[in-house]
Amino acid sequence: xxxxxxxxxxxxxxxxxxxxxxxxxxxxxxxxxxxxxxxxxxxxxxxxxxxxxxxxxxxxxxxxxxxxxxxxxxxxxxxxxxxxxxxxxxxxxxxxxxx
Numbered sequence: 001x002x003x004x005x006x007x008x009x010x011x012x013x014x015x016x017x018x019x020x021x022x023x024x025x026x027x028x029x030x031x032x033x034x035x036x037x038x039x040x041x042x043x044x045x046x047x048x049x050x051x052x053x054x055x056x057x058x059x060x061x062x063x064x065x066x067x068x069x070x071x072x073x074x075x076x077x078x079x080x081x082x083x084x085x086x087x088x089x090x091x092x093x094x095x096x097x098x099x
Contacts (some may be wrong), residue, residue, distance in 0.1 A: 002074075004070075005070075005071065005074055007068070008067045008070045008071055009067065009071060011063055011065050011066070011067050012061075012063065012066075012067025012068060012071070013043055013067075015060045015061075015063035015064045015067070016060075016064060018056075019057060019060045019061075019064075022053060022056050022057070022060075023053070023057075026049050026050065026052075026053040029045070029046065029049040030046050030049065030050075033046050049051055
């Protein structure tokens with residue numbers, strides 16, 4: 001794999017791991033607020049945690065999308081290159097057989 005391809009894979013993988021971790025932290029924050037019953041401050045804390053989580057997720061989703069698109073494009077490019085090489089080999093074989 002090329003350096004950029006490896007970097008994009010790692011970026012996507014890291015973003016997925018962070019999404020899970022941040023989601024778990026947000027759930028724990030909500031569980032803590034609910035433990036003794038919600039209060040006005042507890043609701044505010046939950047709302048703040050959810051807003052922060054949504055902002056984090058937007059960034060992570062962007063990173064995951066970027067990695068996915070790049071890797072998908074690379075796979076398609078590699079497939080096309082492979083098919084092109086096969087076509088050239090066939091064309092060469094046809095030319096040689098005609099000689």
